[in-house]
Amino acid sequence: MKTSIATVSISGNFAEKLEAIAAAGFHGLEIFEQDFIAHDANPREVGEMIRAMGLEITIFQPFRDFEGLPDPLRAKAFDRAEHKFDLIQELGTDLMLICSSCHPEAIGGIDRAAADFHELGELAKKRGLRVGYEALAWGRHVNDHRDAWEIVRRADHENIGLILDSYHTLARKIDPDTIRRIPGDKIFFVHFADAPAIDMDLLYRSRHFRNMPGEGDLDMIGFTRAVMATGYSGPISLEIFNDQFRGGQPKTIAKDGYRSLLALIDDVHRAEPALALTVPDMPARIQAKGLSFIEFASKGQDAETLGALLSSLGFTACADHLTLDLTLWAQGDIRILVNRETKGYASSAFTLHGTNVCDIGIAVEDAKEAAERAQLLGADLFEQPIDPEHLKIPAIHGQSGGILHYIDDKTGLSNVWDLEFTNRADPSQAAGLTRVDHMGHTMSYEDMLSWSLFYTTLFDLKKSAMVDVVDPDGLVRSQALESLDGSLRITLNGAETHKTMAGRFLAESSNASVQHIAFATDDIFASAQRLEACGFAPLPIARNYYADLAARFDIDAATLARLRAQNILYDEDARGKFFQLYSRPFADGMFFEIVQRTGGYEGYGGPNAPFRIAAQKRLMRQKGIPNVRPQMS
Ligand SMILES: O=C(O)c1ccc(O)c(O)c1
Numbered sequence: 001m002k003t004s005i006a007t008v009s010i011s012g013n014f015a016e017k018l019e020a021i022a023a024a025g026f027h028g029l030e031i032f033e034q035d036f037i038a039h040d041a042n043p044r045e046v047g048e049m050i051r052a053m054g055l056e057i058t059i060f061q062p063f064r065d066f067e068g069l070p071d072p073l074r075a076k077a078f079d080r081a082e083h084k085f086d087l088i089q090e091l092g093t094d095l096m097l098i099c100s101s102c103h104p105e106a107i108g109g110i111d112r113a114a115a116d117f118h119e120l121g122e123l124a125k126k127r128g129l130r131v132g133y134e135a136l137a138w139g140r141h142v143n144d145h146r147d148a149w150e151i152v153r154r155a156d157h158e159n160i161g162l163i164l165d166s167y168h169t170l171a172r173k174i175d176p177d178t179i180r181r182i183p184g185d186k187i188f189f190v191h192f193a194d195a196p197a198i199d200m201d202l203l204y205r206s207r208h209f210r211n212m213p214g215e216g217d218l219d220m221i222g223f224t225r226a227v228m229a230t231g232y233s234g235p236i237s238l239e240i241f242n243d244q245f246r247g248g249q250p251k252t253i254a255k256d257g258y259r260s261l262l263a264l265i266d267d268v269h270r271a272e273p274a275l276a277l278t279v280p281d282m283p284a285r286i287q288a289k290g291l292s293f294i295e296f297a298s299k300g301q302d303a304e305t306l307g308a309l310l311s312s313l314g315f316t317a318c319a320d321h322l323t324l325d326l327t328l329w330a331q332g333d334i335r336i337l338v339n340r341e342t343k344g345y346a347s348s349a350f351t352l353h354g355t356n357v358c359d360i361g362i363a364v365e366d367a368k369e370a371a372e373r374a375q376l377l378g379a380d381l382f383e384q385p386i387d388p389e390h391l392k393i394p395a396i397h398g399q400s401g402g403i404l405h406y407i408d409d410k411t412g413l414s415n416v417w418d419l420e421f422t423n424r425a426d427p428s429q430a431a432g433l434t435r436v437d438h439m440g441h442t443m444s445y446e447d448m449l450s451w452s453l454f455y456t457t458l459f460d461l462k463k464s465a466m467v468d469v470v471d472p473d474g475l476v477r478s479q480a481l482e483s484l485d486g487s488l489r490i491t492l493n494g495a496e497t498h499k500t501m502a503g504r505f506l507a508e509s510s511n512a513s514v515q516h517i518a519f520a521t522d523d524i525f526a527s528a529q530r531l532e533a534c535g536f537a538p539l540p541i542a543r544n545y546y547a548d549l550a551a552r553f554d555i556d557a558a559t560l561a562r563l564r565a566q567n568i569l570y571d572e573d574a575r576g577k578f579f580q581l582y583s584r585p586f587a588d589g590m591f592f593e594i595v596q597r598t599g600g601y602e603g604y605g606g607p608n609a610p611f612r613i614a615a616q617k618r619l620m621r622q623k624g625i626p627n628v629r630p631q632m633s
């Protein structure tokens with residue numbers, strides 16, 4: 001089975017597109033006509049250049065407004081087709097895509113269109129070429145693959161076949177199982193594209209919001225299963241029109257595309273093992289069992305400041321690494337590492353970003369298997385020289401330069417704390433913080449899909465709906481990824497401008513990846529009191545907020561008074577309640593959060609975000625410096 005991608009899916013000039021497509025591992029590419037026309041080389045040279053890169057041209061597209069025209073437009077359309085046949089022969093491919101006509105003068109009529117295609121089939125046959133017909137979801141007369149198939153069937157020509165496109169079928173809510181009735185050898189080509197579930201004009205959504213399989217909400221697995229059930233054996237090809245991708249990094253987008261296709265094929269194989277698919281033999285999506293550790297890179301005075309903040313949060317420095325300048329701070333089941341090494345990965349991360357989270361450890365059943373899945377999906381393994389006595393813990397490069405380690409009990413990796421750390425004391429219970437509730441990544445909005453694809457293809461996570469977080473200076477989009485049992489929760493926060501709290505963090509930390517960490521407690525009021533005793537300085541919340549809370553929710557006066565006195569934010573949903581207490585910002589705008597969930601509350605306090613952000617910005621402005629250090633009492 002060959003993988004392919006349309007050049008229109010990738011940003012950059014023609015040469016950059018080709019390079020990115022080849023580097024990502026695709027077998028071939030679809031030449032999108034515009035990309036070819038904009039490029040300054042003749043078709044023969046273009047074909048040779050592509051083949052020299054080890055790629056094949058899987059199709060040339062699109063040819064528009066062909067079928068069902070009255071003369072003289074009809075004759076002109078055949079004439080245009082002959083010109084394009086010359087071109088594709090020089091490029092060195094044998095397949096051309098015709099999309100259903102949007103021409104205002106197209107007459108319609110299944111048999112008229114079929115007759116046009118039969119006649120074109122004869123011309124194609126003389127040259128050994130083939131033509132595929134695709135129904136655009138907004139085609140003037142043909143906008144459903146079932147009608148396109150009827151035309152192809154009646155055209156009854158071996159050189160004329162059908163082209164399917166997941167977007168056109170699924171965006172129109174056509175049952176993909178109707179594809180199972182089409183003979184596989186008459187399907188000449190298939191386009192794969194996902195899209196978000198937003199109510200929007202079909203053409204506009206297609207041209208601007210398509211995304212990689214798995215990044216959107218369409219039933220890509222159902223569609224692919226139906227296609228494969230027909231016996232289709234042509235390329236599986238991505239055709240993604242997306243505004244963010246057009247402005248992105250060619251290599252990243254091509255790599256994401258390849259990752260999305262492999263994950264899709266793997267999903268389809270697991271859903272319907274009887275289908276003839278060449279699948280990479282990869283472990284299933286990994287069940288994450290939580291965050292085993294979060295590691296900061298820091299140094300000197302910065303590390304002292306971070307230590308003081310952790311201590312005010314009730315953490316104690318429980319152990320030191322045997323050979324590295326690495327301290328383990330712990331409380332309940334939470335492990336925070338502070339790495340002060342002057343060489344190696346953490347040191348470079350500190351040089352680049354300042355104090356930041358450089359590494360996270362995810363607890364899994366089998367670390368080796370987890371790393372294997374990641375590697376097969378295109379992730380790069382992370383390795384740096386270690387003491388031969390130390391555990392070799394599998395790790396990969398995450399997004400934005402971060403490292404992700406896999407920790408398991410199965411191969412003894414979770415013994416690392418006993419084996420490699422000294423002066424061990426029990427974790428603190430000082431403020432009653434029990435575990436990491438969630439960790440918040442911040443990235444620019446353009447990169448959000450890439451991040452969610454990374455996590456959701458590696459781990460078994462569900463995506464919650466995207467929410468808007470209103471910052472006084474712009475909008476931040478936030479999306480949560482959660483393991484089914486809630487043991488791993490990650491939020492992705494996409495900043496659109498540098499003026500937002502999130503955008504400023506990115507600018508000032510040179511794109512560090514973790515902006516906040518939320519710890520869980522079973523009793524937020526008790527924790528707040530104990531934190532005060534530890535010297536914790538909470539983020540002061542505007543008094544107006546509490547007056548509004550009283551109006552919005554049924555909260556008794558005593559509870560409201562405690563919330564106000566302790567600067568605790570409150571939210572509730574149909575299932576339960578949510579309490580939040582924030583630290584002051586540190587290190588370029590990072591912050592900690594303490595949360596309590598009761599009764600299965602599912603969110604992250606989204607409605608409170610504007611008030612929290614306003615408070616953070618107020619504090620940063622008051623101090624007159626962008627990067628406020630926490631105030632210790
Ligand atoms: O948006 C379009 O015009 C267009 C063109 C060719 C395709 O294959 C397609 O799916 C859409």
Ligand SMILES: [Mg+2]
Pocket residue numbers: 134164165191239
């Ligand atoms: Mg298409």
